[in-house]
Amino acid sequence: KAGVTQTPRYLIKTRGQQVTLSCSPISGHRSVSWYQQTPGQGLQFLFEYFSETQRNKGNFPGRFSGRQFSNSRSEMNVSTLELGDSALYLCASSLRDSYSGNTIYFGEGSWLTVV
Amino acid sequence: DQQVKQNSPSLSVQEGRISILNCDYTNSMFDYFLWYKKYPAEGPTFLISISSIKDKNEDGRFTVFLNKSAKHLSLHIVPSQPGDSAVYFCAALASQNFVFGPGTRLSVLP
Secondary structure (H helix, E strand, O other), X not given: OOOOEEEOOEEEEXXXXXXXXXXXXXXXXXXXXXXXXXXXXXXXXXXXXXXXXEEEEOOOOOXXXXXXXXXXXXXXXXXXXXXXXXXEEEEEEEOOOOOOOOOOEEOOOEEEEEO | OOOEEOOOOEEEEEOOOOEEEEEEEOOOOOOXXXXXXXXXXXXXXXXXXXXXXXXXXXXXOEEEEEEOOOOEEEEXXXXXXXXXXXXXXXXXXXXXEEEEOOOEEEEEEO
């Protein structure tokens, strides 16, 4: 079955603009989570959505937001972009119908460059 | 405060030898652990996992060991192959939160 699909793969934005990234999870997966990866920082958790509800949120400013639709597809939005927002943004999906023993599967990511 | 630590940013191993990647955690509530491999310009791919009720899980060339008392886990790859060269992330799960380590870059030299 198809994996996690993220669009766009690459984009360049200027400071102050906003950006929307999209993620289609694996069919049947109801949980979608977002991560930011910057060099040397590993994977920083942004937020997780399950059945259209934000279930968890990481330690990021309010400029970072997301939503999930009834078909489990998710979008994340970053407003008032800053140079430090340049990163690889990864989406991951999982069944997550129990609290443990579920693996998350990543998409290939969206590379955002802010100039 | 990093809850999941991978203290070696990089590791070089000769082809055919064993690679050992280490991970330490501080939160005793973590009850499930995973390893992911990431190539440049790709998303992380799941490798192997282990539940806190076990101390070892094996899948082909990959074995994960968990020492709960030391809050330490390790990934063993044997024999190492050049295609294993990638960044390896350790991840831990407590209730609904996945926490990732900063990663270790493994280079397998031919």
